[in-house]
Amino acid sequence: MDVNSWFEVEDPEEYGEEPWDFDEAELAFLAALRARAADWQVPWAPSQVGRPEDESSFLVHISLLDEARRLVLAEWAVHFYGTHVLAGKVCDQLFNLHESPEHGFFRASGTVEELAERCADWFESLLSRPVDDDEAVRDELTRRVDRYVPVGIDEPRGRGYHRLA
Known part of the structure; x- marks a missing residue:
């Protein structure tokens, strides 16, 4: 799978907004996440990169769609804070997370590479599950x-x- 097909960065200037100001750690996390995603053995799903409305974190998220019924079946996101992440099922349009293990929520700390590996494995496991x-x-x-x-x-x-x- 093409490494650039996962976690694309939209250009906010196309919408008249300020360009992203991703720092070195965020860009390293994104590069490591994309590298892991390139080896995934799951069907492609829409994924994006940005910031939540309050710009408090670096945000990566994936949406599982039913295109025939025009429904978003589920969305999962990772909020990256440099040395730790919060990840889970999205519960609203602001990318807040359901903070319960039943919804896959987890917190993790580590190096950029460790966090990217953990998050990539988590995303892949979610996308590998059968859909109810x-x-x-x-x-x-x-x-x-x-x-x-x-x-x-x-x-x-x-x-x-x-x-x-």
Whole structure:
């Protein structure tokens, strides 16, 4: 698999925003992660690099898609802080993580190379698992309803939603 097909860096200047200011450790982490990803034996999935809204970390994430139904089945992210990472399943559009082991959450410390290796192995293991479509679709529909139904609505969540695509 082409090393550049994983963890692409979008150019924010295309959208009229300031260019990224990745530091040396972040670029080394990205290079090591890409090198490991080049050997993955999993189907390609969209992946990107950037920063979360608050710009507190270097962010890499992967999305598992069902293109036929136009659904994001799952997203996983790693927040890299130079000497440690937080990784797990994404729970919102700001790339906050579900902080529970059931969602694959972990913290790790180490060198840039050790962290990149651990994160690459973690991403590969996630992408190697079979997908439970029914559970993934339920999770995505619930997430969409939660995102758009205002707090305080008395109706049961999801009532009246037959298809959200």
